[in-house]
Structures are given as C-alpha cells and as structure tokens.
Amino acid sequence: MPALTAIRGFKDILPKEADLWRLVEEKAREVVRRFDFSELRPPVMERAELFQRSLGATTDIVEKEMYTMEDRGGDLITLRPEATAGLVRALIEHNLHEGGRATKLFCLGPMFRYERPQKGRLRQFHQLDVEIFSDPGPHSDAEIIVLLHSFLSELGLPNLSIVINSLGCPECRPAYRKSLVDFLTGRLGSLCPDCQRRLGQNPLRILDCKVGSCQEQVKDAPAFPAFWCQDCQDHFKVVRESLEAQGLPFSLDERLVRGLDYYTRTAFEARSGDLGSQSAVAGGGRYDGLCKELGGPDIPAIGFAAGLERLIMLMAAQDSAAGRAGPDYYVAILAPEALGPAFRLAQALRSRGLSVAADWEAGGLKSRLKRADKAGAAKAIMIGPDELASGLATVRDLTTKGQAGLPLDKPELF
RNA sequence: GUGGGUGUAGCUCAGAUUGGUUAGAGCGCCAGGUUGUGGCCCUGGAGGCCGUGGGUUCAAGUCCCAUUACCCACCCCA
Numbered sequence: 001m002p003a004l005t006a007i008r009g010f011k012d013i014l015p016k017e018a019d020l021w022r023l024v025e026e027k028a029r030e031v032v033r034r035f036d037f038s039e040l041r042p043p044v045m046e047r048a049e050l051f052q053r054s055l056g057a058t059t060d061i062v063e064k065e066m067y068t069m070e071d072r073g074g075d076l077i078t079l080r081p082e083a084t085a086g087l088v089r090a091l092i093e094h095n096l097h098e099g100g101r102a103t104k105l106f107c108l109g110p111m112f113r114y115e116r117p118q119k120g121r122l123r124q125f126h127q128l129d130v131e132i133f134s135d136p137g138p139h140s141d142a143e144i145i146v147l148l149h150s151f152l153s154e155l156g157l158p159n160l161s162i163v164i165n166s167l168g169c170p171e172c173r174p175a176y177r178k179s180l181v182d183f184l185t186g187r188l189g190s191l192c193p194d195c196q197r198r199l200g201q202n203p204l205r206i207l208d209c210k211v212g213s214c215q216e217q218v219k220d221a222p223a224f225p226a227f228w229c230q231d232c233q234d235h236f237k238v239v240r241e242s243l244e245a246q247g248l249p250f251s252l253d254e255r256l257v258r259g260l261d262y263y264t265r266t267a268f269e270a271r272s273g274d275l276g277s278q279s280a281v282a283g284g285g286r287y288d289g290l291c292k293e294l295g296g297p298d299i300p301a302i303g304f305a306a307g308l309e310r311l312i313m314l315m316a317a318q319d320s321a322a323g324r325a326g327p328d329y330y331v332a333i334l335a336p337e338a339l340g341p342a343f344r345l346a347q348a349l350r351s352r353g354l355s356v357a358a359d360w361e362a363g364g365l366k367s368r369l370k371r372a373d374k375a376g377a378a379k380a381i382m383i384g385p386d387e388l389a390s391g392l393a394t395v396r397d398l399t400t401k402g403q404a405g406l407p408l409d410k411p412e413l414f
Numbered sequence: 415g416u417g418g419g420u421g422u423a424g425c426u427c428a429g430a431u432u433g434g435u436u437a438g439a440g441c442g443c444c445a446g447g448u449u450g451u452g453g454c455c456c457u458g459g460a461g462g463c464c465g466u467g468g469g470u471u472c473a474a475g476u477c478c479c480a481u482u483a484c485c486c487a488c489c490c491c492a
Contacts, residue, residue: 005483060490064415082492111492116415118486127492194489210488260491269492283492307492334450367444369452384450398452 009115009123020312024155028108028128028306031151035143037104037130040096042086044110048076053294054085056261058201065113079112082260083129084287084303085294091133092296102135120278120310130284131303133291138235141266141286141302142242148282148304149248152270157314160281162249164268165256166236167204168228170289173264176227177203187217207255224254232265239266262287266302274314281314282306326376327357332368334384341408342383345393373398381406 006012013021029039048068055062067079080086087105090096096103107129114123130147132140145162152160168176181203188196192211199206207218228236243250250268258267267285275281284304291299331346333339339360346356357375359368365382372380382394392405 008483065490113491115490116488117484118488121491125492129492205490278491280492305492310492364445365450366448366452371452373452380452382450386450394451396451401451403451 007123009117011122011124017312017316020315021308024308024311024315025108027155028106028151031147031154032106032128032130034150035104035147037106040087040090040105040107041109042080042083042090042107044112045077045079046086046089048078050085050089050294051078051081054088054262054290055082059260061113061260065115067112067114081113082111083107083109083127083305084131084262084290087129087131087303088291088294088296088301091299092291092294097134097297097299102140103133104131105133106130118278120275120307120313122309126308127305128308129303129305131301133299133301135302136288136300138238138266139242141235141239142246144284144302144304145239145243145250145268146246146248148268148270148284148306151306152281152311155311155315156318157272157311158318159273160270161251161273162268162270163251163253163256164239164243164266165253166224166228166232166265167258167263167267167285168224168232169264172227172229172232176222176224179222179227180204180206183221184217190214190217204257208257218255235265258283258285262290262293264288268304270306272310272314274317275310278310280307281310326378327355328378329354329356330359330372330375330377330380331356332359332372332380332382333362334365334368334382335388336362337385338362338383338388341388341393342381345381345383345406345408369396369398383408 048066051066052062057063061081066081068076069078071077087107091103091105096105108126110124110126112124115121117123128151130144132144145164149162167173181199184191184195184199184203184206188199190213191199191206192209192214195206195209195211195214198209206214207221209215209218225233240252256267256269263285265286265288268283269280270282271279272281273279282304284302286300286302288300290301291297329346329349331342331349333342339362342358342360346358349356357372357377359371365384368382369380377398380396380398382396387393387408390405391408393408395404395406396402
C-alpha cells in the first residue's frame with residue numbers, strides 16, 4: 001500500500017518554516033494594531049451564493065476555481081476563495097457599521113482556490129486581509145496604503161514597489177470601457193487569443209497583457225485618466241497628495257487593473273522583483289458598491305489582501321530571519337538507571353519555565369554531547385553512574401565549556 | 415484547462431548520450447580512533463522494489479508506451 005501524501009496544492013508548513021510564518025503573522029498583527037484595526041474571524045465556509053454575487057458570476061474564481069460542494073442538507077457551500085466577501089457579510093449581519101465611525105477590520109487565515117499549483121501559488125494559501133468600512137473619503141485610501149507599506153517594509157523586504165491607479169466609478173468607467181472596446185475591436189486581429197477573449201469578458205485586463213503584440217496595440221489606446229469624472233479625479237488627487245505628504249514612495253500605473261468586479265476608484269498593488277511570475281505580494285482597492293450589491297446598506301469600503309506565502313518566500317530567500325532558539329537545557333543519561341533522576345530533573349526545570357530537550361536513550365558521553373550541541377541547547381546536563389554515586393549531575397555550558405555540579409536531590413536550586 | 419521539465423539513500427544530486435557483474439558521491443546518521451568531555455580531522459558501518467505499471471531484449475536505473483506525483487510557465491490571482 002503506497003504511503004499517503006498531502007493533497008495537491010496543499011502544503012505542510014514544516015517546523016523550520018513555521019518560525020518564519022509566526023514572525024510574519026506577528027508583524028501583521030502588530031502593524032494592524034497600531035492602525036487600530038480589530039480582528040474579525042469569519043468562518044472558512046460560506047454559502048456559494050455569497051461569492052457568486054460578490055466576485056461576479058463570470059470571473060475565473062467563481063467559474064472554475066471554487067471548492068463548492070453540496071452539504072448533507074442539500075445546500076451549496078464554498079470554501080472561501082478570499083476574505084472580503086465574508087467580512088462584508090459579517091459586517092452587515094451584525095450591524096458593525098452602525099456607530100458613526102469607520103469600522104476597521106482585519107482577518108488572517110487560509111483561503112482556497114482550485115488552481116494549478118506553481119511558484120507562489122497553492123490551492124490552500126493564506127492572506128492578511130485589511131478593510132476599512134463606512135469612510136468614502138480618500139484619506140482612508142491613503143491610510144490603508146501606508147499600513148500596507150509599513151507592514152512590508154518592517155518585514156525588511158527589499159526590492160518592493162507600490163503601484164497605484166484609479167479604476168473610475170460607475171459614473172465614468174462605462175464610457176472608458178466602451179471607448180477601449182471600440183478602439184481594440186478595430187485591432188482584434190493583432191491581439192493574442194487570450195485578449196480576443198478578454199475583449200468581451202473583461203477588456204480592461206488587456207491593458208496589462210504581457211504579450212508583446214498586445215502591448216504594442218495598447219500603447220495608442222485611449223487612456224483612462226482622460227475619462228475620470230470630476231469626483232474621481234478629485235478623489236485620486238487627494239490620495240496621491242496624502243501619500244506624498246507622508247513620504248511614501250509609490251508609482252502610478254494606468255495599466256494597473258483589478259481582477260474582481262467589485263473594485264472602484266483607487267486600486268493598488270505591492271510587487272516584488274524577486275518572485276517568479278507571481279510578482280504581486282499584495283493587492284487591493286476601493287469597493288464602494290459591494291455592500292449594497294450583497295443586499296446590505298450602501299457602505300463604502302477599501303481594503304487589501306496580502307499573500308503570505310509569497311512574503312514568506314521573499315523572507316526565506318534573503319535568509320534574514322533567525323531560526324528558533326534552541327532549548328535552555330539538554331538532559332541526557334549515560335546509563336539506564338539514571339532515567340528516574342533525569343525525569344525529575346527535567347520536570348523541575350520545565351516547571352520553572354525553562355525549555356528542556358531530553359534524551360531518554362542512554363549512550364556514550366561523546367555522542368550525547370554531540371546531540372546536545374546539534375539540538376542548539378545552551379547547556380547540557382548529564383547523569384551517569386558517577387553522578388548517581390556522587391549525587392551531583394554534571395552541568396556543562398556548551399559555549400564556555402564551564403562545568404558545574406547540580407545536586408540531584410535538590411533540583412529546585414534552579 | 416494548455417505547454418515544458420524532473421522523479422535514483424533521510425537531504426542535495428551523479429550515473430541515462432553508447433543497455434552488460436554486487437547502483438555511486440557529498441551532507442546527515444551510527445560506531446571507533448579518544449574505555450567520561452562536543453564542534454576539526456581520520457577510519458569503518460547502516461541505509462536503495464532507481465515514482466508506478468506494461469513493453470522491447472539473453473540482459474533495463476539506462477530504450478519505448480502508459481500512468482502518477484512534484485516543479486516551472488501560460489491562464490487567473492494575493
């Protein structure tokens with residue numbers, strides 16, 4: 001019988017890597033706390049309908065990437081492919097937006113999409129999701145971008161850039177969209193097959209197609225900024241000024257487009273040059289229409305999601321994170337009859353809050369010392385026939401090589 | 415869903431072009447040199463259905479077919 005393996009696209013986070021994960025998660029929580037966000041933990045499963053309505057029925061995520069199944073009662077349920085929809089649902093369901101001030105929420109956890117795995121892309125992956133509700137103003141946009149920047153830069157990641165754009169609003173986007181479609185329809189033959197398909201589905205995406213011939217065509221396409229309505233222009237201007245005032249480095253990219261239907265106005269992305277093709281480590285934007293779309297009140301919102309595995313990859317690549325410290329003590333026995341005293345000694349140390357690695361297998365002194373060293377312990381405690389006779393355990397400091405005796409009957413000396 | 419690459423020791427990989435006794439190295443592990451004092455060095459040892467199934471052949475890790483897993487890229491997305 002073949003051994004069982006993890007399912008495709010689902011990865012074990014091994015101890016060595018888990019240390020890095022904890023570091024990133026702790027940094028996320030710390031930064032988010034400084035910006036006064038509260039944690040909301042929505043369930044991992046929601047009604048399939050929630051995602052169909054929020055993401056757009058024709059998006060790839062909904063069409064072919066969701067883990068949707070019928071439960072035993074016959075309801076269609078889905079493992080969340082992203083966090084925003086669940087957060088919005090919870091916000092509305094519990095009236096968290098009532099109270100006269102902005103509601104600032106974050107969520108950290110696993111998401112699920114049935115995709116073909118590759119570098120920086122798994123079927124179970126993890127995101128930090130940060131959202132501000134009930135504030136339509138541009139300063140929230142700037143604040144959340146500053147938050148993202150703080151998070152990333154405090155992780156010590158080099159080679160990161162923040163790119164922003166405005167996607168317009170329901171007032172002005174349709175006109176631009178039509179103009180773009182009209183322009184590209186005349187050049188349909190010069191577009192790659194993917195873009196020919198996109199023209200009908202999501203024409204804005206053609207703007208950031210990587211195929212050379214498409215980029216050629218797009219060069220002369222109408223530019224979005226010319227179509228922004230006055231409100232969108234003003235909004236975006238304040239966002240930019242606010243970021244500049246705070247000294248945050250960013251660049252503008254008219255081609256930056258979001259994949260999900262619900263985005264409006266400000267869109268932004270954090271990219272790394274050190275990843276493969278999956279260069280976006282975080283992305284987000286404003287989505288003023290979503291709450292209403294989901295049957296709730298008309299609440300404006302802005303937020304982003306950061307992909308943790310991609311951040312971890314960057315962290316691991318630069319090898320900056322120190323691994324977990326070894327135990328304070330390594331207790332080893334040199335003869336089987338030392339087992340009892342060794343147990344008691346280890347327990348005495350542990351009950352004082354010290355970390356103790358123990359080796360219950362009797363062996364030669366040399367090999368025990370070698371193991372203690374390998375375990376990264378600060379000190380080794382050895383008990384053998386001599387120690388049992390003298391009543392003093394040998395405590396050796398592995399860095400200074402200093403040695404001391406510890407009365408076996410009085411471990412409380414620690 | 416589409417395309418390419420790779421599966422050999424716990425880990426990283428040679429060996430495949432040109433089929434030929436017992437399939438190798440480094441690291442790690444165990445033991446000894448040093449009979450109770452680690453890291454360096456030396457010596458020895460354990461550890462492999464060569465991803466799986468079929469085929470060609472006197473003979474397959476090596477050639478052919480299928481299959482599966484992983485990786486990378488496209489698509490899409492964080």
